[in-house]
Amino acid sequence: MLNMNTCQTLNSLFSPKSIAILGASNTAGQSGAVPIALLLEAGYAGKIYPVNPRQNTIYGLPCHACLSDIDDAIDLVIVAVPAAHVLAALEKSRPGQISNAVIFSSGFAEVGDTGFQLQQQLRAFAQERHIRLLGPNCLGFINVRTHTYATFSPAPLNGRLPAGDVGMVTQSGAFGAYAYCLARERHLGLSCWISTGNESDLDVADCIQWLVDDPDTNVIMAYIEGCKNGDKLKRALAAANNASKPVVVTKIGRTNSGALAAASHTAALAGDDAVYDALFKQYGAIRAYTIEEFFNVGQALSKWPRRSANHNLAIISISGGVGALMADEADEHRLNLPTPPDEVKARLLARIPFAGANNPVDVTGHALTDLSILLDTSRDLLSTGNYGALAIFLAAAGSSETLWPYLQELVSVLHTEYPDIPLTISALLPPERKNVLQQSGSMVFADPSVAIRTLSRIMRHRPAMIPAVTDGQSSVSPPEGVGALNEADSLALLNNATIPVIPFAVANSASEAQAIARRWNSPAVMKIVSADILHKSDVGGVKLGIKGDQAVSHAYDDILSSVQSKMPQAKIDGVLVAPMRNGGIECIMGVHRDAVFGPVVMFGLGGIFVEILKDVSFRLAPFDRGQALSMIQEIRATALLSGARGQGPADIPALADTLVALSRLAYEQREYIESIDINPILALPEGQGVLALDGVIIRNRTAQPVN
């Protein structure tokens, strides 16, 4: 890892005062020509130095044979020569001359071992010279505000998009070029557009971090295929969250087929999708599942940065049926549709006696004969202060010449009076008119269901509370050694980490077992203690509900003889004796270590809920009580814990505290612990806490620091 101050350095990359182009060309369309043509056409204010030993001038600019021929410091070198020549061309610079390089060239890590070696050499050279690299195998970037077109994508040649406050970063060049065109078509203004390619140095997280610090960026759109450095991505998302710059993210590979396709496509690790989901939830990023949603949400966030925290939606429709369809969508996406106040209803009904005056408000086709009804009703609704957004359905009205002026007025008046209330118009409109309304302050969706879905994404989004992670003194000593801990050691370690476990002791003789069992006024559970035995019941290693000295003694002998005959090689550490505990609801808590994001905590109910219904939730460790509570509420069977079926509620606060403690243990011991299974852990009735009945901790095979 390079250890420079990212932002300082990246300013000179993304807003360079001087640019050299290696492989500069006069041939329109070539990768060494496109950026020069774009920089000149857009009026880039810095210096441009074409480099090509076989040319005198390029696009009218004097051409240099190599970098060292340029008598200037170069903020940015654009590299458009074949992979084999990249390093040699860069090596011709003077030490300290270059600050950053964007490598368009393909033929590096993406093509296999030889390319990977080339990329490593390039990376080593850049590190030595303190040069930051974007790419290789990338489409480069565009800083729209400073007219810095460091890309060979021909997309801007067909029309440049407007400057705006949305920063876009993508790992896929092909997607990036498409996204540029989509943004242009939508008149979505961008601050910066960045493609990261092979990420030999700078990755998506670095770019997000820079966009967070970029004063021209307020919303970040990130297209992610995979991530190699989880901590960096967490930090970048946390920085965006804390700076109130929402991040919309599309992450491919959410299903098996997608993950397979992603893995074959990118050198990055696709990772486990549930882990990415947890990441985005915890770090306040909004996940979009389609390209259309990605853009709808990004554009809406940019349009209404000061929208209020309000889940109440008002719907006005000229068709009652479509209004109901919109209400279905609102319900499904958990938006409320509060009824308007009586005086608002009365005013509408006085003008249209057969209007539907509830919410959705059905103004009927009559509203098209007097469009002031639409404006008046909208104002009436919004003036209540009760609605966080307004969605209007106008069917084909937008294509009527008579109604068009009223429609424009409607949008611009509402935008002027309620600039922070998201407003969507659903109507059949030609593209020009759609854009007019969008420029006036609304969003336009042909399909009203998409309008509602988009509104729900931005209305329901809240910045996350991200707890500061301090690597303080751990309360627990690291579990030395490798492989599984036996149950007694596992439970002891959990207990030290303030996770309540069943009282127990380990007996090494039948009489010890008897003495232990006598401590509690209840039948005993007895289990073989051996790190070599994962499935204790299968080898006769578990006895339940044992009452009285004699039974305990028999059980002890039975367990030992059964295990010794069935697994003669297993190392036996004794027999664990504990009191039987019934009641409460069986839960499962677990930890596994994700290769990219470190320890991940799982929660679910026991038995079929986990095995059949896969009804579990995940969070990255560590996390706080708020996240723990939402883990518990997120499972489908959560009502069982809060007291459905006539039973009292379980001790949910204690469950949450235990999840938090488990997440701290997992995080603090992440170098030493590979996985933890607590199964079952009883959620006892309210006020009575939780109790882990069994636990297995598997230690890291190598016990090296994770990062």
Added chain:
Amino acid sequence: MLNMNTCQTLNSLFSPKSIAILGASNTAGQSGAVPIALLLEAGYAGKIYPVNPRQNTIYGLPCHACLSDIDDAIDLVIVAVPAAHVLAALEKSRPGQISNAVIFSSGFAEVGDTGFQLQQQLRAFAQERHIRLLGPNCLGFINVRTHTYATFSPAPLNGRLPAGDVGMVTQSGAFGAYAYCLARERHLGLSCWISTGNESDLDVADCIQWLVDDPDTNVIMAYIEGCKNGDKLKRALAAANNASKPVVVTKIGRTNSGALAAASHTAALAGDDAVYDALFKQYGAIRAYTIEEFFNVGQALSKWPRRSANHNLAIISISGGVGALMADEADEHRLNLPTPPDEVKARLLARIPFAGANNPVDVTGHALTDLSILLDTSRDLLSTGNYGALAIFLAAAGSSETLWPYLQELVSVLHTEYPDIPLTISALLPPERKNVLQQSGSMVFADPSVAIRTLSRIMRHRPAMIPAVTDGQSSVSPPEGVGALNEADSLALLNNATIPVIPFAVANSASEAQAIARRWNSPAVMKIVSADILHKSDVGGVKLGIKGDQAVSHAYDDILSSVQSKMPQAKIDGVLVAPMRNGGIECIMGVHRDAVFGPVVMFGLGGIFVEILKDVSFRLAPFDRGQALSMIQEIRATALLSGARGQGPADIPALADTLVALSRLAYEQREYIESIDINPILALPEGQGVLALDGVIIRNRTAQPVN
């Protein structure tokens, strides 16, 4: 109900040879002017008779003072006079002169009681004169092929849509007008466009039925807000299914749970919408949840009527990342992505060494430098015969002038060679180009995820197997009387209907109870028998696991004294004695009667699965084994029945048989039975059948014929 032959009559409605317009007008835009303008402009070949006592000519046609002044039989009267004058104007016709009327006028049932009375008078008059009515309060209809514009929607004035094979019927006029414009924008050809309004006579089902018989219609799009005659809708959907004319339906109100007045548990869970869902599943209709999906699916079905039954999709993308996004969507919608044969892969890799040759096929940006790669790869894939559809993602390539000719060739060649293989192109294209490609035989979607979703809807659709419903001799006598049957009578009735129930008998004394309990070699269950007691346990009316004469005798006395003290008014019919049965998986089966669609059967697993997870499935009664099996497979916890968790599988065939038997009972006794709850019914291990342990049947309050 009118009892004419629908189709015969409706031909003269939808393809009239003569049309009279009541309230004909010369004022452009008025409802009495629009249809005449449209009929003349479109070149309607039949006779047009304007009727208006205050005019001599209308649009150059001689005008008549009233209907009887017309010396001709009138196939269709278009009524565009105010509600109060409609009946009087129609009454001026000669008996037998008019066959059909379309009533545009509003002010009928939709405005309350007075309007409803008007509508009833209109309906009575029409019945007497054998006139079929469309409306009132409707936008009318258009028969595109015969140029019959019996509508006052101004939509066709701004451009008429092409003739095609999609018949559209809508209950909402506002939606209908919008849909007309959407279809025109998409160049979606319609055969007929029908708005049904208040449905005083003809309803959506009648129109579907007519479209089924219409030789110009192959696909039916239906927009439904509600339905009053369930049997008619079933018959229409069945007719469409059996004629292989797929029906795409949008039904609003999917999140409104509807009236939950019914006492039984099943009814509360069902809601209205679950019943519609069951209807559409059983009758082979495809439900669309948004307007966009409604049109996408309708258009795709029309385009590829002979597509094969194949869930294998091929994806070609110029971006690996977007390919993975498409794979995600395919996976989520249960399409398979089989890998191409080695020789296909080899041919591609020979041309693009770094292509992704699996499926999704990533042809990379190189494909844009030689578009023959796209065509060759597409042909290679389709020639395997292994793929049911092909989805291509081309990013912004469509807007490139150089590539545009190749893109046109790609689509038209593939369409010529594989006309029955659905082909989607996802690319950023201007509307004209989009239409060119759509006319050449593909569908074009800006968002590739929407392309995949649309493909999945048509590739996964299969005509339903709809069993013929015969009202034969019922094997069970109707349960006379009203209200709840007691448990003993309920179980006996179920048993007669071939539903296996636990053996039992009813005791009226402690010694009778002892005698009964001795029949079985297992502990007894004893339960109070009383139709007045729904919650037997709550009043001490249930005892489990009773062993021995003395215990049986005690239990008998305990039950009686407890029930008598807690519910002194309850009529007691004795104490039911049965053997304890354990093992198997507890299931629930239920029946409730939907007001529109009649008896609905529910299936689920017991306890939390129903109460907390609402994990249940529904079908309209009666149904066959295939539907019963899919009910069982549809619940989320279905794996529990097929032997997850190391247990053997349950007797799923017996479960299915029992559901079929229950559905027959519910259907045959639909006039007498309001609801049935069988809870629990044990699903025993494979080969051992099922066993109902408890049952409650509630008889119809009035016991009148349902229909």
